[in-house]
Amino acid sequence: MESKNIVQQNYKITKGDRAKLLHQKPAVLWFTGLSGSGKSTLADALEVKLHNEGFKTYLLDGDNIRFGLNKNVDFSDEGRKENIRRIGEVAKLMTDAGLIVLTAFVSPFQSDRNLVRNLLPEGSFTEIFVDCPLEVCEQRDVKGLYKRPALEK
Amino acid sequence: MESKNIVQQNYKITKGDRAKLLHQKPAVLWFTGLSGSGKSTLADALEVKLHNEGFKTYLLDGDNIRFGLNKNVDFSDEGRKENIRRIGEVAKLMTDAGLIVLTAFVSPFQSDRNLVRNLLPEGSFTEIFVDCPLEVCEQRDVKGLYKRPALEK
Numbered sequence: 244m245e246s247k248n249i250v251q252q253n254y255k256i257t258k259g260d261r262a263k264l265l266h267q268k269p270a271v272l273w274f275t276g277l278s279g280s281g282k283s284t285l286a287d288a289l290e291v292k293l294h295n296e297g298f299k300t301y302l303l304d305g306d307n308i309r310f311g312l313n314k315n316v317d318f319s320d321e322g323r324k325e326n327i328r329r330i331g332e333v334a335k336l337m338t339d340a341g342l343i344v345l346t347a348f349v350s351p352f353q354s355d356r357n358l359v360r361n362l363l364p365e366g367s368f369t370e371i372f373v374d375c376p377l378e379v380c381e382q383r384d385v386k387g388l389y390k391r392p393a394l395e396k
Numbered sequence: 397m398e399s400k401n402i403v404q405q406n407y408k409i410t411k412g413d414r415a416k417l418l419h420q421k422p423a424v425l426w427f428t429g430l431s432g433s434g435k436s437t438l439a440d441a442l443e444v445k446l447h448n449e450g451f452k453t454y455l456l457d458g459d460n461i462r463f464g465l466n467k468n469v470d471f472s473d474e475g476r477k478e479n480i481r482r483i484g485e486v487a488k489l490m491t492d493a494g495l496i497v498l499t500a501f502v503s504p505f506q507s508d509r510n511l512v513r514n515l516l517p518e519g520s521f522t523e524i525f526v527d528c529p530l531e532v533c534e535q536r537d538v539k540g541l542y543k544r545p546a547l548e549k
Contacts, residue, residue: 254436254440254443254455254459255440255443255444256440256443256444256447256453256455260447261447261452261453261454264447264450264452265452283407287407287408287409290407290408290409291408291409294409294413294414294417297417299414299417299418299452299493299494300409300414300493301414301489301492301493302407302409303489306407307489307492311485311488311489311515312482312485312486312489315478325468329465329482332464332465333465333486333489335464336454336456336460336464336465336486336490337489337490337493339454339460340452340453340454340490340493340495341452342493342495362464
């Protein structure tokens with residue numbers, strides 16, 4: 244919201260200073276894919292690898308977002324869009340802080356992912372599509388999402 | 397929002413692991429005070445000092461919050477409350493990532509600040525009241541907030 248209540252202030256410590264102190268290039272690694280495709284599992288495994296190599300990381304996913312920042316966002320189309328937008332803004336702040344951010348959300352709409360991509364400096368957003376066949380996701384059905392419609396018939 | 401769409405996942409890299417890698421104890425330093433009291437200036441100066449000593453910091457304030465994450469939050473009482481709530485949740489995520497977070501917002505309501513305090517582990521939230529006399533704030537009037545009502549008469 245553009246507002247007359249906001250005046251820009253120039254801070255002394257910059258994004259570049261923070262990245263330098265952390266000895267890394269901040270980035271967002273955005274995992275996308277169907278429910279049950281393995282986004283969180285892969286993001287978790289990658290975070291372990293990065294962390295063990297000394298990279299400073301953070302993993303954003305439903306666990307730390309839906310119960311906190313986005314607890315007042317519903318599962319309507321509008322809500323899902325706002326959900327992704329806020330996650331994108333948090334990822335942006337975290338890269339500003341120097342971190343490598345991994346995210347694991349279904350995030351089905353290209354337009355929402357593009358919105359996040361456009362928030363970030365060129366080259367710092369990488370989209371990772373976890374390409375798992377629907378029947379495998381259905382079989383795993385970690386969250387009972389695929390079964391539910393049948394039960395509700 | 398409690399939801400059947402959310403299933404908790406256990407991640408391997410923990411808050412403790414991240415803090416250890418960053419060699420510091422994560423914390424939130426919450427500057428509060430009137431507009432023009434010097435919150436941002438002091439937070440900026442403290443960040444410089446911490447950064448130069450090797451601490452990994454981030455400064456949240458109107459500049460990076462109001463134009464991004466909270467651009468859809470208005471200046472009503474409800475909006476101001478949601479503004480502070482989201483900032484608190486972001487600060488929480490950032491301490492989870494291992495950072496020392498400085499924030500500079502008027503945040504006039506004790507109840508809102510308590511809400512943020514309660515999000516965080518005991519002892520990791522420090523409230524810093526920038527105690528500047530109203531007449532000095534009015535004189536500075538960095539944002540033209542004090543003058544405006546007179547002009548609008």
